[in-house]
Amino acid sequence: MSVNHLDRPKSLTARAFDRLLESITDGEIAYGAMLSEKAVAETFGTSKTPIREAFFQLQSLGLVEIQPQRGCYVPYPTLDKVRELCELRIELECYALRLSMQRDKKKLLKTLSKTFAQMEAMRDQYRHETYHKLDQDFHKAFFVACGNTLLIEVYGSIDPRIQALRANFSSPNEQLFDISRNEHAAIVQAIADDDIDAATRTIHDHISRVRDIYSDGIQQLKQTDSTLAGL
Known part of the structure; x- marks a missing residue:
C-alpha cells in the first residue's frame, strides 16, 4: 500500500x-517585535533556512516585514490598513x-447558537482569551455554510490579520463585553427571524465599532511612542 503524501x-x-x-495571532509575539532568524532557529532547534522561508510566508500574509540586515519585524498596522481591513471584512x-x-x-443557526452559548459561558467565567477565539469561530461560521470555497479562501487570507488585531487591542473591559454580547445575540436572533437586513446591519455596526477600538489603540501607541521619544 502506498502512503499518501x-x-x-x-x-x-x-x-x-x-x-x-x-x-503572532494570539498576541504572544506582539506588534513591534523584531524576530531574528538565528534566535528563532535556536529556539525551534533547527537551521535558519526553514525559519527564513517561514518569514517569507508570514510576509505574504501581511503579518511581518522582512528588513535586510536587521531581521523580521512585526509592524504596527496603520489607521488606513485597519480601515481597509474592516471595510473588506464587512463586505x-x-x-x-x-x-x-x-x-x-439551519446549519448556520445551529452553529452560531452553539458558539454563542460557549461565548456566554467563557464570558461568565472571565476566560477572555477563550472568548476571543470563540468570537473568531462565530464570524467564520458565516463562511462554513456559504457554499463558496473561493469566498472562504479570500476571508482566510485576511483572517490572521483580524486575529492579530484582536489579540493586541482587545481588553477585558466588561462594558465592551456587554456590547459585544448584545451584538452577537442580535445577529443570532435576526437569522432566526430570517431578517437578513437586521443581521447585516448589526454586522456592519459591530465591525465598525471594533474598527474604532483598534484605531484608538493605534493612536494611543503613537502617543506613547512620541512621549518616550521626547524623554
Whole structure:
C-alpha cells in the first residue's frame, strides 16, 4: 500500500510557520517585535533556512516585514490598513451571511447558537482569551455554510490579520463585553427571524465599532511612542 503524501510529517518550514503564525495571532509575539532568524532557529532547534522561508510566508500574509540586515519585524498596522481591513471584512461577512441564509440557514443557526452559548459561558467565567477565539469561530461560521470555497479562501487570507488585531487591542473591559454580547445575540436572533437586513446591519455596526477600538489603540501607541521619544 502506498502512503499518501498528505500523511507525511510536516516539513520544518511548515512547522515553523505554524508556530510563528499562532504566536503572532494570539498576541504572544506582539506588534513591534523584531524576530531574528538565528534566535528563532535556536529556539525551534533547527537551521535558519526553514525559519527564513517561514518569514517569507508570514510576509505574504501581511503579518511581518522582512528588513535586510536587521531581521523580521512585526509592524504596527496603520489607521488606513485597519480601515481597509474592516471595510473588506464587512463586505465579505455580510455577503457570506446572505449566501449561508439562502443555502443552509439551519446549519448556520445551529452553529452560531452553539458558539454563542460557549461565548456566554467563557464570558461568565472571565476566560477572555477563550472568548476571543470563540468570537473568531462565530464570524467564520458565516463562511462554513456559504457554499463558496473561493469566498472562504479570500476571508482566510485576511483572517490572521483580524486575529492579530484582536489579540493586541482587545481588553477585558466588561462594558465592551456587554456590547459585544448584545451584538452577537442580535445577529443570532435576526437569522432566526430570517431578517437578513437586521443581521447585516448589526454586522456592519459591530465591525465598525471594533474598527474604532483598534484605531484608538493605534493612536494611543503613537502617543506613547512620541512621549518616550521626547524623554
